[in-house]
Amino acid sequence: QLQLQESGPGLVKASETLSLTCTVSGGSIAGSSDYWGWIRQPPGKGLEWIGNIYYTGNTYYNPSLKSRVTMSVDTSKNQFSLKVHTVTAADTAVYYCAREPTYCSGGSCYNQYYFDYWGQGTLVTVSS
């Protein structure tokens, strides 16, 4: 059974960089054709997609966050990471990591644009 677990500081100062890691167990990031994503949810509000990454390092980001977001992958540790730069109070949220499965046929794989496995989420608070 695939499991994802977020980790990182729960408190970040405004203007600094938020850094989170997602550890995948029960499956290999490098051994799959899937994408891996980050989604966040401010307290009492809805979900916001942040971005996705492939094991090769290929990424795609939410256009509204693209200028402040960096994602990376470490296949040796079966982890992928998120950095949000120059944070403000508006970045306070529960951050989830999740898997986006792909559909493979004829030697090509295609994004499916949904998330089927999610981590439990981690709350990150930006303090002034």
Added chain:
Amino acid sequence: QSALTQPPSASGSPGQSVTISCSGTSADVGRFNYVSWFQQHPGKAPKLMIYEVTKRPSGVPDRFSGSRSGNTASLTVSGLQAEDEADYYCSSYAGSNNLVFGGGTKLTVL
């Protein structure tokens, strides 16, 4: 402001059916077959209930069904049960490797 529009609340009595709408545009919901629905109980991670507009993952009761008409997708929960009380979110592919979510609907089982 969310890219997809959902009603803030919906309700129904046990055994009844409830439909939650997700309104988008011809650039997202109306264009791509990549609409999904998630259920979220308080303090828990979202759970995938529907993907590709109408498909149900293994383990999701067939009481949950998805559909689409034009630029509006819908999630119908039939035979409402107490455990269906939760927040529900829709999402859609919006082209150019962009994903958008709805603002969420709180479903109350009366």
